[in-house]
Amino acid sequence: MRGSDEVAGALRELTEVFMHRSMGAVVYIARQHGLSMSHVGALFQLSHRGTSSVSNIGDRLGVTTAAASQMLERLVRHGLIARSEDPTDRRAKQVVLTEQGGRFVDEAMKARQRWFQSVAEEMSAKERRTVVTGLRILLDKIRRADPDGDPCNRPKENEERVNK
């Protein structure tokens, strides 16, 4: 077996476990707040990126701008996001998380962090060092390949905004 197959295989296994566990937790928290998975997807995107346009969010959710706009309107009504004029292009809107929205995302992350913490506490110090070193190598390679953590969709637009 090639080394890269081994890495990819281990990542696949890890991802499957994470996804399996994660999805349940996210669904649960979403329901508590009366949100759908698309809502949560949008909130996480905003948490990750800080700010987005309506159409960018729509692209990432794989829906039309009109669908995104209507969905974001519902999130505005929930008090989780705010829309404002984009100062660099008055046709566009900037969408950001509100404090409440940020708290929602934090809450979603906390359960996961507690899980990570408890898993980590089962390791010896030596094991921890190995795991952290391995994870950092991984993150470094991922970030090197993809500095923006952005797999698709309007990278140019976003780069322009970053540079303003």
Place this chain on the structure above:
Amino acid sequence: MRGSDEVAGALRELTEVFMHRSMGAVVYIARQHGLSMSHVGALFQLSHRGTSSVSNIGDRLGVTTAAASQMLERLVRHGLIARSEDPTDRRAKQVVLTEQGGRFVDEAMKARQRWFQSVAEEMSAKERRTVVTGLRILLDKIRRADPDGDPCNRPKENEERVNK
């Protein structure tokens, strides 16, 4: 900083990157097949577990059994799952992926595998060994803590079924 904080922090970062990237890819594939995220969630659950009851799927998606039933009906119509009588309890149904459903899940996983592969190919052999060792430690601890990979919801029922 404590070792376990470091591990948990690295995991948090990794998860965020994965989630950010993953979500886009999953959304894209779902759309291509005219499926919603709940559909995909159910398909992944079935892929992970092999078989589930209607109510178990509903629990995991955070909806009532009636909602789950109706959603699964749509997946049946898409040809992605099949429902049959549960031989151990004729009140219940067993839900499994069809071949087509399995292909859908495979397709969804493939893009991710390719990504993992390309990330792995950027590593030296030494780096790969460290990453794999670290990941295996992690997987081992996770599995030790949670052998079924099942974070919640009707563990007893599932255990009974496993033992049959």
Place this chain on the structure above:
DNA sequence: CTGAATAGTTAAGATTGCTTAAATATATGG
């Protein structure tokens, strides 16, 4: 054996969520 509990399905009603089309404001390029 029988009443109670359980699993799933279906219907009804309300909301969400999607698409397309139309409209408005703004930016762009010749």
Place this chain on the structure above:
DNA sequence: CCATATATTTAAGCAATCTTAACTATTCAG
């Protein structure tokens, strides 16, 4: 400057998705 392009919103129409309620078949426990 002006025609074209772009970002968003809103409306309309259709399907999805949710909940509750009612029903049927099956299982369970006294």
